[in-house]
Amino acid sequence: MSGFFSRLKQGLTRSTQKLNAALNHRQLDEAALEDLEDALIGADLGPVVAQRVIEGFRESRFGKNVTTEEIQEALATEISRVLQPVAVPFEPDGQHKPHVVLVVGVNGVGKTTTIGKMSKWFRDQGKSVMMVAGDTFRAAAVEQLQVWGERTGAPVISGKPGGDAAGLAFEGIKRAKEAGTDLLFVDTAGRLHNKGALMEELAKIIRVMRKFDETAPHSVLLVLDATTGQNAMEQVRVFRELVNVTGLIVTKLDGSARGGIVVALAEAFKLPVHMVGVGEKAEDLRAFSAQEFARGLVGDSGNLAARLVDVPPTEGA
């Protein structure tokens, strides 16, 4: 747990550096507020959150001598408030066997790796898992999933390179139903430059799965790469046109200076952020915690952590 927290903090260090450079003012004058606003936007928090934070500071603290810790605390509190409603753990609903999870996202965001990590996560909890190697465009993705399958003891349904993903999904849901498997993860290819084809492919996968279970998929997780910053916002918009996205997973928060994008995403879409990825290994996946993330983003100092433990939700949130 603490190991992971330090890893998340390490992962967010580059985001934090940008913010902390701006926090380095003692008196909160106009110039300091401007610097801070620039840094918030530069750290990808998005203009809405940035402005709200700045307005709050202007009203309550303008012209006062504030300590860096006070600013950090106020900032972390505001960020926590935005994140709290979206920090929803991912839970299979327990009613469907299998609970079918369709995993979507553009190429290279970490879909396959995330499925592998989630598979381990749930295997460790004693759940049975199957995976469908539906990214048939990329041979390596199939092999990658097979390796994860071996590691986690989860069967992987795969076919020939370039084969029909919907057919595999069909096979996957059939076998998972027969075996009484708890969770079925379906990997998909993501090709934004051909939206029509992608839409068709995803629609076909869903149509075919519904022949076995008309309620499937029970979750549609969109995987986003934190290093792409604002681009992630556009990906959410596009994928929501294609499928009914039920939740987000944000990967590559290790070494990203753009962790603030999670705050912008939360503010703009209010979609649950179930998990975050902070590395390539099996254990580098974590349930998303608003306080932990806010703390990691703004920088930990002194009693900040203790005071952040219970942030009351904003009224009406």
Ligand SMILES: Nc1nc2c(ncn2[C@@H]2O[C@H](COP(=O)(O)OP(=O)(O)OP(=O)(O)O)[C@@H](O)[C@H]2O)c(=O)[nH]1
């Ligand atoms: N540093 C870091 N790397 C990650 C993380 N998640 C995934 N990766 C790496 O990102 C690269 C792409 O991951 P994949 O899982 O292959 O991505 P994908 O979305 O399945 O890609 P396609 O199959 O091309 O659609 C791999 O090298 C992963 O190891 C993460 O949280 N942190």
